[in-house]
Amino acid sequence: MLTALIMAGGSGERFWPLSTPTKPKQLLSLFSDKSMIRETVDRVLPIIPADKIFIATNILQAEEIKKELSDIPEQNVIIEPAFKDTAAAIGYTSIVIQERFKYLDEKIEVIVLASDHLIKDDVTFREVILKGANEAKENSSIVTLGIKPDKPETGYGYIEVNNNESLKLNEIYKVRRFREKPNKEIAEQYVSSGKYLWNSGMFIFTTETIFKNFEVLMPEHTEIFNKIRKKITNDISGRELSKVAKPYFEEFEKISIDFGIMEYSKNIKVIPVSIGWNDIGSFTALSEVFEADKDGNIIRNTKAIIHEANNNIVICDSGTISLLGVKNLIVVKNRDNILISHKDSAQDIKKIVAKYNE
Known part of the structure; x- marks a missing residue:
């Protein structure tokens, strides 16, 4: 079963004064008459129904997001009790998704997307997402989308692909390692080698796979997730659920899923894409x-x-x-x-x- 998790807790400070704490970048209409989060939701609606799309946000933005996305069930707007970076956020929201559909005897694939990225080729994007979801389900992989670079960009992290031949778009490759944002000289080397892709921050996995990775690589997070899971029931959501989870959130180390999971997991795959992507960072x-x-x-x-x-x-x-x-x-x-x-x-x-x- 395919679900989407749209990360919408950012403050978009680099877009001040357009962006404010209660109306950050993802709620702005920068490229059309739609907000960026509305465009993100519309991009996946042809393959994922609204009741299986979840939004992870914070208390300041939750009400505006509910108004903006009136077709998304209110209980699917998950309020993070505190900002503890993406490892805690993705793990926590994956618990909520897993508990919501635990009555179904099937694997749950989660597509993690940013709420404020630009993607021009929606059709190819959806095709690649479906391909990645199948790989995640069949081979217990964590799949990410790697953007084919067209310049030596120093503002993005890079993904090194374990392959000796030219990378083909929309095919699946094993990741060799993740690289931090490089200087200009190293970025030029990455691009000329043809073996590196920009890290888009989009992930695909099953809930079963991501929690197995947490168990091995981030056991402290797993202990906290297990405490939270015991407190979650399907009759609470929104602010009430956030209050229940808040004491446990204080225990999380603040760390991204990139540093906690992606850089160390043994079964990471990447799909090189050219989809008109831009993270609109400033x-x-x-x-x-x-x-x-x-x-x-x-x-x-x-x-x-x-x-x-x-x-x-x-x-x-x-x-x-x-x-x-x-x-x-x-x-x-x-x-x-x-x-x-x-x-x-x-x-x-x-x-x-x-x-x-x-």
Whole structure:
């Protein structure tokens, strides 16, 4: 049985002031009239019904997500009691999914997706997901999607594939190892070798397989999961379930599933894909998605007056933005908040958010 787990607990601080704690990046409509989380759900609905799609989020965002995704059963919106990174989050929500369908005598495959990634080729994406789910079910593998790189990107982790021949798209390969974000020189080596893929952060596994991996690789997490499982019943959900799980969440070590499971598991497979993927990590990613004007400027949702200004990104909810003699800037206005940043500082916008919240 195929299910989806959409991770939607991020704060999207690099998209401030558009993104706020109660309306983060995944709830913004950056690329169409739909929010990014709505696009994510719609992407999988043709192969996974709404009652088998689950959303992992936090208490600040839960109500807005319920409003945005009215077709998803309210009890499928799982509120994490505390942020303890993805190992705890994915394990906890997998328990909820497993308990929900334990009356069915069949394996449960879980597709873990981010709520705020852009994927242009939905058809190929679904085909690959189904292929990966079959591999996960038949061979007890944990499957991930590896993005075929088109440049030496230093902002992504990489997956090294255990193969001596050229990688074919949409085929299944054994993972040799995961690599951390490289510097420019190493990234160039990775791309030229043809044996490395970008780590997309999308995973496919059965609940049986993921908990066996937790038992071997993260026994402390397993002990806490077992305590939580004893407290879960299908007649509680939402805030009530979060309150029940909260005391146990405090016991979790804060660690990602990448560091806890993916880098050490013995049966990780990867499917190389080219699906128009972008993790939209900061405002500069818009330059890879939208067509610029003749001077390299990207203007969204506003009127702009431009003179001798180049390679800027401008987003405004009202009024007119005028640019004169500037280049490589990010200019964003949302209600009373205005951000002006150099593109090179896009990754540091969260530092401004920290000061804003002081």
